[in-house]
Amino acid sequence: MNDKQPLGAFIEDGQRYRLTSPTELPNADAFLWNAAMMIQATCRGYATAQFMQPGPAKYAHGPTLAAKTFMQPEHPYFAHHAGRFFYVKDHHTNTLWSAPYEPTRMPLDEFRFEPGLNDLRWVLRKDDLEVTLVLSLADDHPVECWRVSVTNHSTHARQIGLTPYFPVGYASWMNQSGDYDTKLNAVIARCVTPYQKLEDYPKQKHFKDLTFFAADKKPQSWSARLQAFEGEGGLHNPDALQTGTLDNQAAIYECPACIMNFEATLKAGATEQWTFLFGPAEHETEIAERLAELLPEGKIEQPLEQQRQQLKDTLSNTCIDSPDTNLNAVLNHWLPRQLMYHGQSQRLTTDPQTRNYLQDAMGMAYLDANQTRTALTTALQQQQSSGQMPDGILLEGATELTYINRIPHTDHGIWVILCLQAYLNESGDAGLLNKMLPFADGSEASIAEHVDRSLDWLLADRNEQGLSYIQQGDWCDPMNMVGPNGIGVSGWLTQALAVALNQWAELCRQTGRQTQADAYTTAYNEQSTIINLHLWDGDWFIRGITDERRRFGTKDDDEGQIFLNTQAWALMAGVASSDRQPRLIASVQERLQTPHGPMLCAPAFTRMHEDIGRVTQKFPGTGENGSVYNHAALFWSAGLFAAGENERAWQVIRDLWAFDDDERFLRRGQLPIYVPNYFRGAWHQFPETAGRSSRLFNTGTVAWAYRLFVENLLGLTGTLNGVRVTPFLPKDWPVFSAKRTFRGAHIELTVKRDGSLTADTLRCNDEIVDGFELNDLQAGQTYRLDYRVSG
Numbered sequence: 001m002n003d004k005q006p007l008g009a010f011i012e013d014g015q016r017y018r019l020t021s022p023t024e025l026p027n028a029d030a031f032l033w034n035a036a037m038m039i040q041a042t043c044r045g046y047a048t049a050q051f052m053q054p055g056p057a058k059y060a061h062g063p064t065l066a067a068k069t070f071m072q073p074e075h076p077y078f079a080h081h082a083g084r085f086f087y088v089k090d091h092h093t094n095t096l097w098s099a100p101y102e103p104t105r106m107p108l109d110e111f112r113f114e115p116g117l118n119d120l121r122w123v124l125r126k127d128d129l130e131v132t133l134v135l136s137l138a139d140d141h142p143v144e145c146w147r148v149s150v151t152n153h154s155t156h157a158r159q160i161g162l163t164p165y166f167p168v169g170y171a172s173w174m175n176q177s178g179d180y181d182t183k184l185n186a187v188i189a190r191c192v193t194p195y196q197k198l199e200d201y202p203k204q205k206h207f208k209d210l211t212f213f214a215a216d217k218k219p220q221s222w223s224a225r226l227q228a229f230e231g232e233g234g235l236h237n238p239d240a241l242q243t244g245t246l247d248n249q250a251a252i253y254e255c256p257a258c259i260m261n262f263e264a265t266l267k268a269g270a271t272e273q274w275t276f277l278f279g280p281a282e283h284e285t286e287i288a289e290r291l292a293e294l295l296p297e298g299k300i301e302q303p304l305e306q307q308r309q310q311l312k313d314t315l316s317n318t319c320i321d322s323p324d325t326n327l328n329a330v331l332n333h334w335l336p337r338q339l340m341y342h343g344q345s346q347r348l349t350t351d352p353q354t355r356n357y358l359q360d361a362m363g364m365a366y367l368d369a370n371q372t373r374t375a376l377t378t379a380l381q382q383q384q385s386s387g388q389m390p391d392g393i394l395l396e397g398a399t400e401l402t403y404i405n406r407i408p409h410t411d412h413g414i415w416v417i418l419c420l421q422a423y424l425n426e427s428g429d430a431g432l433l434n435k436m437l438p439f440a441d442g443s444e445a446s447i448a449e450h451v452d453r454s455l456d457w458l459l460a461d462r463n464e465q466g467l468s469y470i471q472q473g474d475w476c477d478p479m480n481m482v483g484p485n486g487i488g489v490s491g492w493l494t495q496a497l498a499v500a501l502n503q504w505a506e507l508c509r510q511t512g513r514q515t516q517a518d519a520y521t522t523a524y525n526e527q528s529t530i531i532n533l534h535l536w537d538g539d540w541f542i543r544g545i546t547d548e549r550r551r552f553g554t555k556d557d558d559e560g561q562i563f564l565n566t567q568a569w570a571l572m573a574g575v576a577s578s579d580r581q582p583r584l585i586a587s588v589q590e591r592l593q594t595p596h597g598p599m600l601c602a603p604a605f606t607r608m609h610e611d612i613g614r615v616t617q618k619f620p621g622t623g624e625n626g627s628v629y630n631h632a633a634l635f636w637s638a639g640l641f642a643a644g645e646n647e648r649a650w651q652v653i654r655d656l657w658a659f660d661d662d663e664r665f666l667r668r669g670q671l672p673i674y675v676p677n678y679f680r681g682a683w684h685q686f687p688e689t690a691g692r693s694s695r696l697f698n699t700g701t702v703a704w705a706y707r708l709f710v711e712n713l714l715g716l717t718g719t720l721n722g723v724r725v726t727p728f729l730p731k732d733w734p735v736f737s738a739k740r741t742f743r744g745a746h747i748e749l750t751v752k753r754d755g756s757l758t759a760d761t762l763r764c765n766d767e768i769v770d771g772f773e774l775n776d777l778q779a780g781q782t783y784r785l786d787y788r789v790s791g
Helices: 200-204 226-230 284-294 301-315 325-345 354-364 369-380 412-427 430-434 447-460 491-510 514-534 564-573 580-591 630-642 646-654 662-668 701-713
Strands: 008-011 016-019 029-033 037-042 047-052 085-090 095-099 110-115 120-126 129-137 144-152 158-167 176-181 186-191 210-215 221-225 256-266 271-281 318-321 436-438 444-446 716-718 722-725 735-742 745-754 761-764 773-775 782-790
Touching: 008 325, 029 129, 029 325, 037 129, 085 129, 095 120, 129 301, 144 158, 144 256, 158 210, 158 271, 176 221, 176 256, 186 221, 186 256, 186 284, 210 256, 210 284, 221 226, 226 256, 256 271, 271 284, 301 325, 318 325, 318 701, 325 354, 325 701, 354 369, 354 412, 354 701, 369 412, 369 447, 412 430, 412 447, 412 491, 412 716, 430 447, 444 447, 447 491, 447 514, 491 514, 491 564, 514 564, 564 580, 564 630, 630 646, 630 701, 646 701, 701 716, 716 735
Parallel strands: 745 782
Antiparallel strands: 008 016, 016 110, 029 037, 037 047, 085 095, 085 158, 110 120, 120 129, 129 144, 144 271, 158 256, 176 186, 186 210, 210 271, 221 256, 318 735, 436 444, 716 722, 722 773, 735 745, 761 782
């Protein structure tokens, strides 16, 4: 390996990342998506892909029939895991190796895994042969587009064999096969999605049960037989590649694979190129259509260029230039890219959980407020006239709620207000509140009244003390045994209701609904009293009270003594008194803080607690059981910002990425191009695994991280009439600048520290601005802001 290069670094102005070893971070990965699919591929070639029909499905599987489930954290890989592999055989030396790295695991002279914003690229070199792989996706179809080149860097001609091996795996016990179609020049694997109920047949009749692998050149030989290809040599040295030619045999009710062999003679300095397409289809006609669209020379570049332009247009909305170039790359490119994935794909489900749907939409307000408006109106039309929000939102093609959305939770109404606040901050579209929308059970009301009813339902769904019922979960889905009997309450939801009441009261006041503003302000004040009276435990707020009326999240507990969320939301709600606020912050620092961020709870549970639920059965330090759950960590950051603890809040955000700490980088095992839903916690109990990434990029963290970036770091918070400018300058930065397009106006912001000042100042186009607010911004105009930080 070339050890002169750093193990990992951003390249191409931060729009691509380079990893130079397949073994130091063996599970390092990246993902691509389009309107129809998503693929997550590792640096070594393993891949997991899903497409929508209308729900999520797979077209490449492992060799055993897998249970259908949602995306899992810390996904394990193994030799026969689905992947995209290319065997390279040097006939002169009889050497066999594979790109990107699996399955042969042969040492390479050079390895570069270079995921970009719109494609994944590998550059590999061995014995003067260079192989470049580039994966991109079709624009709106579930098709992988592969461009492969082999270059001879030696001084003499080389005869090589290239054998793409794309396993399809065990997709069906009912019907599976594979064969080569000469007209389409494609290996096509076939199956019938298994079913037993008669009523399932019409639902599956038009499924894409074919998986095709097509090439732009005719292969010398092919095979669809996985087991015969592998033989006794194993995937690291397949029998079929020892004989010099593939068997040209179909798979007949056996695990199929898409395998082709291409032979080429390369002169010194010459390059040979191939294009391959891989994906699902309903029938051969659909395959022919995809081939006609994408295989001819130059066609594969068209959707890629469209995707590049769309991403560029969206990401250019906001950018920062700070002393931290790695952070610039993340905030300008990778974080908003991950946010776009959430907003556009709905996490590849047709019934997103209401909480997730609205928080993803909240984040999208800062990239495309129109998408947030659509999401809000979609969600509110599925609200009951009582004000209760559903557990999931049915999107186009969905007919029923699935998975966690069948479990009753009580918090979904909270997220309506938080999402709406972000939308109004960005758009100033107060007129939306007057828009009439139907309820799911027939009547209709203005959006403002929809929100009123949501809060009224939450206020009614409390016990005699004013604490919010939890039923079978709140934000913490697996906290499912606290309140199934209708007695248990959630300390977090009680606080979150205070946050929502406070925000809505202010919005009502700003929009002329004074009666409602007064009522919800009174409710907020009462809620604050309730929280301090019933939830304070001496140094922090407790998590809740069970059906058996046992308080948990207290000093008396041996496990789960303190929970992060009830401290974070106490700060966000502004309910912690001046003497209690420093005590709860100190408790978090002492009991929850780790080098990787704050843990969700501690000590992590090590045994089942039947009055709390299945969260206590999760392995200590994973998921909601004491991990550094980044979504909750960003709640904590938001709470710290609200409390004026800006440096602490900023450090929580910085801990999401390990740029300049090799030990943390290696421990996490993940590239800093997306934020995972958690890093392993239980730092005191299992320090040897603390910090390991879940590598699961579906997370509400990104919406909160981007909102805090815009409104708290840049300090550009929209109002109904303009924008409030209150940036935060980290202590180790002397200056930063940013550009943002806001309601069509162009803001150019410079933030500097000035030791001669005793108070912060703001100038706009060289004129002093009193009150740090700009009103009546004009679209197309440029506003040059100079913000000076005192001290």
